Amino acid sequence: MDPTRSILLALARHAQEARLRWNAERAAVRARGETPAHSETYAYYVQANLCLIAAIGAADLPADFRISDITLSRDPVAAAEQLRQVVFAYDPSGPIEAAHEAARLAYKAAFAEPVTAQELQYVDLIAGLSAPRRDKIVELAEERARHTEA
Numbered sequence: 001m002d003p004t005r006s007i008l009l010a011l012a013r014h015a016q017e018a019r020l021r022w023n024a025e026r027a028a029v030r031a032r033g034e035t036p037a038h039s040e041t042y043a044y045y046v047q048a049n050l051c052l053i054a055a056i057g058a059a060d061l062p063a064d065f066r067i068s069d070i071t072l073s074r075d076p077v078a079a080a081e082q083l084r085q086v087v088f089a090y091d092p093s094g095p096i097e098a099a100h101e102a103a104r105l106a107y108k109a110a111f112a113e114p115v116t117a118q119e120l121q122y123v124d125l126i127a128g129l130s131a132p133r134r135d136k137i138v139e140l141a142e143e144r145a146r147h148t149e150a
Contacts, residue, residue: 004059005067011052012083018048019084023111024104031103035142052080 022045026036056076065072068086072079115123126134 004061008052008055008059008083009067009087011048011055012080013087015045015048015052015080016084016087018045021045023108027104027107027111030107031101033146035146049080052083053077056080056083 018041022041025039025041029036053076056072056079061072061074061079063074067083070082070086072082126137129137
């Protein structure tokens with residue numbers, strides 16, 4: 001494998017592992033009944049993705065560049081997503097507090113399920129709002145969820 005492919009795959013694996021760590025942390029926070037907030041793990045996830053996107057852009061890949069039988073998009077963001085789908089990541093986050101492990105695993109399983117058509121409509125509706133309104137709706141949904149679960 002040439003150096004460009006191996007570097008891009010390594011960066012994609014790193015970004016995917018950062019995503020897994022971030023989701024595991026969110027699951028642990030939810031399992032404890034707390035509201036997730038952006039943390040250092042989230043910042044690390046974003047930074048890993050930005051590094052991957054920057055590397056794809058800097059590599060100036062040809063239009064027919066292929067990795068694992070996939071022709072990468074010319075758009076660095078789309079190519080990064082393609083690469084993240086190809087790599088196998090390792091989730092180093094082990095069990096959290098034993099009392100919350102079942103809830104953490106249930107959260108991770110529910111997070112991995114595909115989005116339904118109705119949920120996708122909600123996503124489109126919320127995505128069309130301005131950032132402050134979107135944040136307010138998410139905050140209100142989190143608050144209601146806390147009160148209904150208690």
